[in-house]
Amino acid sequence: MRRIEAFRKRTALRRNRKGGIEGLPLQLMIVIIIASLGLAIMIGWMGSIEGPKSIGHIDADVSENSTYFNGSNNTYTVTVAVYDSDGYAIEGADVVITGLGAKTATTNSYFGSSGNTVPHGTTDANGEVTLRITINKPLTAGYLNIEVSKPDYVGSSTQVLVTA
Numbered sequence: 001m002r003r004i005e006a007f008r009k010r011t012a013l014r015r016n017r018k019g020g021i022e023g024l025p026l027q028l029m030i031v032i033i034i035a036s037l038g039l040a041i042m043i044g045w046m047g048s049i050e051g052p053k054s055i056g057h058i059d060a061d062v063s064e065n066s067t068y069f070n071g072s073n074n075t076y077t078v079t080v081a082v083y084d085s086d087g088y089a090i091e092g093a094d095v096v097i098t099g100l101g102a103k104t105a106t107t108n109s110y111f112g113s114s115g116n117t118v119p120h121g122t123t124d125a126n127g128e129v130t131l132r133i134t135i136n137k138p139l140t141a142g143y144l145n146i147e148v149s150k151p152d153y154v155g156s157s158t159q160v161l162v163t164a
Helices: 002-015 023-047
Strands: 053-069 073-084 094-098 120-122 128-136 141-149 156-163
Touching (some): 053 141, 073 094, 094 128, 120 128
Antiparallel strands (some): 053 073, 073 128, 094 120, 094 141, 141 156
């Protein structure tokens, strides 16, 4: 008799499947809560990661000097000011000037003090550098290319119109 009652209880439990699903929503809620907390922590960590800084603006002023070299080259003073995307001056940025056969007229160059090198300089605390260059005088107008770079910054460049 006991065996028959035990058998009936086991088969009754098998037929009644309502009890098997009661714990599932609770476990599912616990997993969702833990996953949400983990995601919130990871997003918090990622929020403190800084993106690359960028050079926001380059101001360039080109003024012609009255000194001539070989009758075909002119000397120009180029003042470049470099600012970040927030408008603050960038100190220590490298400035390179190319185009129109630009050569350095000072010791600010890649390869020493010779007058046949690429004009190059580094900005000061005000974000400015002044370079004296010689260029082939354009027939009517031409462009100087100014490239600016600094470690940890996205580089930038601009062109400046030079007229005869």
